[in-house]
Amino acid sequence: MRRRSFLKAAGAGGVSALLAGCAGTGGDEATTEASGDATETTTTTQGTTTGGESPTLTVGTYGSFVDAPSSSPGPWLKEAFESEFDATLEWQTPDSGVNYYIERALRGVESGADLYVGLDAQMLVRIDENLDDALFSPAEGLSRLGDVNEQLNFDPQGRAVPYDTGYISLVYDETYGDGDGDFVAPETFDGLLESEYAGALLAQNPTSSATGQAFLLHTIDAKGEDGYLDYWASLKENDVRVLGNWEDSYNAYSNGEAPMVVSYSTDQVYAAESGEDMARHQIRFLNDEGYANPEGMAPFADASNPDLAAEFMDFVLRPEVQAEIAVRNVQFPATTTAELPEEFAQYAQEPPEAVTFSYDRLQNNLSDWTDAWAREFASK
Numbered sequence: 001m002r003r004r005s006f007l008k009a010a011g012a013g014g015v016s017a018l019l020a021g022c023a024g025t026g027g028d029e030a031t032t033e034a035s036g037d038a039t040e041t042t043t044t045t046q047g048t049t050t051g052g053e054s055p056t057l058t059v060g061t062y063g064s065f066v067d068a069p070s071s072s073p074g075p076w077l078k079e080a081f082e083s084e085f086d087a088t089l090e091w092q093t094p095d096s097g098v099n100y101y102i103e104r105a106l107r108g109v110e111s112g113a114d115l116y117v118g119l120d121a122q123m124l125v126r127i128d129e130n131l132d133d134a135l136f137s138p139a140e141g142l143s144r145l146g147d148v149n150e151q152l153n154f155d156p157q158g159r160a161v162p163y164d165t166g167y168i169s170l171v172y173d174e175t176y177g178d179g180d181g182d183f184v185a186p187e188t189f190d191g192l193l194e195s196e197y198a199g200a201l202l203a204q205n206p207t208s209s210a211t212g213q214a215f216l217l218h219t220i221d222a223k224g225e226d227g228y229l230d231y232w233a234s235l236k237e238n239d240v241r242v243l244g245n246w247e248d249s250y251n252a253y254s255n256g257e258a259p260m261v262v263s264y265s266t267d268q269v270y271a272a273e274s275g276e277d278m279a280r281h282q283i284r285f286l287n288d289e290g291y292a293n294p295e296g297m298a299p300f301a302d303a304s305n306p307d308l309a310a311e312f313m314d315f316v317l318r319p320e321v322q323a324e325i326a327v328r329n330v331q332f333p334a335t336t337t338a339e340l341p342e343e344f345a346q347y348a349q350e351p352p353e354a355v356t357f358s359y360d361r362l363q364n365n366l367s368d369w370t371d372a373w374a375r376e377f378a379s380k
Helices: 002-010 012-018 026-032 073-084 099-106 121-130 210-223 228-237 246-254 267-273 306-316 319-329 342-347 366-378
Strands: 056-061 088-092 115-119 161-172 201-204 241-243 260-264 282-284 289-299 353-355
Touching: 056 306, 073 088, 073 306, 073 319, 099 121, 115 306, 121 210, 121 366, 161 210, 161 319, 201 210, 201 246, 210 228, 210 246, 210 260, 210 289, 210 366, 228 366, 241 246, 246 260, 267 342, 289 306, 306 319
Parallel strands: 056 088, 056 115, 201 241, 201 260, 289 353
Antiparallel strands: 115 289, 161 260, 161 282, 161 289
């Protein structure tokens, strides 16, 4: 019934637009924004592949997990996995991210992959709302599942296993304005509404951006379901700028168009590596909280190599692999056993308190919340 009503509302060509919130997670989401053309994928096969009858593990993910210059985890994971296992790891990076596989399922076509890397709770909710049949199966036979921080588990059905997490925060430039270091970001959500911060915040559209959606959910937690729309109305009155995705907003911030941007609390890690002025990369946790948005990996229900997919998932949960992914993806590990390099730990900031919505809280609510936001904010 859900599938039929969804198709009636959107049509096959409208799937990507309505599922834009499923496009990707993290600061890399700009490379996986939903596309109207979900019929082609980009396959990356960097590194040496094994020949003969060795199996191929096909893993779908968002583009920057593989393609970001010099720092993506994907090429390193491929090389490390293939050096130990008699298998070839093949990445699929469709332009529309997980939407590509949703559309295939809606058309009754096999996924063509064994595993997807880059899911979050919001994506799972949208997938389950719009597909009658299971896209993913429960992750079974993992020896390191107990190493995952229990607070990061977001799938009650046990399909998605977290492999890293980020915290949504404000990044601000204390040199903004006269250059004397006078700008200080507010400490609370209410502080953003003060006149001195008029036009000072860059955010993202929660209907098309994973970062923007996480920030919207944090405002719902802070202001309640009955108050978040009024809060956003006040933000709009204070000239908040809502752009399409993280890349749009962060580029605008980097160009000095505003002193604050909704981003990630690991921002200083990248800034330090790039030799940036740290004064332009200050972190603020509003209400002393950060919205946790863990990323997970899940096996496709029609995987051709489910056992190999499980071996890869266990491999990803190893302490040394967790640390490498965290550094390269500029996120925090999902396990309690990983040890981060000292320089990374110095600049990666965790909030005093983490906020997140469970799958159960998002189920039957997420679409209503984002739709209401779009009607009340984006349409005016």
